[in-house]
Amino acid sequence: MTVLDAPRGALVTLAGASFGYDGAVVLDEINLSIAADDFIGVVGPSGSGKTSLLRLLLGTSTPQRGTVTRQPGLAVAYVPQLETVNWNFPVTVFECVLMARTTRTWPWPTKAERHEIHQILDRLGIGQLASRHIRELSGGQQQRMFIARALLRRPKLLLMDEPTTGVDVNSRHDVLHLLGELNAEGVAILLTTHDLNGVAAHLPRLVALHGAIIASGTPQEVMSPAVLELTYGAPMEVLEHLGIPFVLDRFEEAGHLSRTSGRASGRASA
């Protein structure tokens, strides 16, 4: 096995990191390094270890073998899967965001904190919802509230577990656009997703995970039939449109798209 040396300037590096629960190995010899300007999507089937990988990067789990190297003082924020959240917790959007700041002032924010939170909520397009109970938000609004919470920590690295699950296509686009802006402003982002076409294909770098890293690279490199079959354990057909890969759910014909599957290549006839 080749163990990765932490590259200079890397925010977090996993080197030969293995991790499991109750003796069962879930992640095997993971080599992964996150740079300050990275925007990475982690894809893989249910149970492939995506959330466990986030826990290692976040530091809430420790590998049984291998190492995690973190830049000293690194500010990391985590956005959990929406379904893991207790939405009956009796707080407003503003209070929920404020709770991300563990200052002595809780529950009495300073004027500056109030201003900062309202600015963040406005930026995320949910400023008008500040005094609403969190249970009364749509999926897309809930997601933005959690991004607001994360941003209040002023992270250098943002880890997100399936940030677009349960949100409609417009909200998904808005969330991805916002994340792209944050990344351009200097926040490294690593997210997990099950949405290969709507999310993964549009990110600059992907990691395919199935207990181990199957492949890492551009969407074109990772969303190949060979890598996807190894990752998901089933053959998948991949088309390409304007340079963006597109995975077919079923083996359908799509005449205007060019095929890149292992079974055929070149432009498909209409």
Ligand SMILES: Nc1ncnc2c1ncn2[C@@H]1O[C@H](COP(=O)(O)OP(=O)(O)OP(=O)(O)O)[C@@H](O)[C@H]1O
């Ligand atoms: N706290 C835990 N205790 C025991 N086993 C766990 C625990 N958390 C996860 N696992 C197991 O570890 C494996 C990987 O889980 P993980 O949540 O990392 O996968 P995932 O890729 O994020 O899945 P999903 O896409 O369904 O969220 C699964 O088999 C899961 O059952």
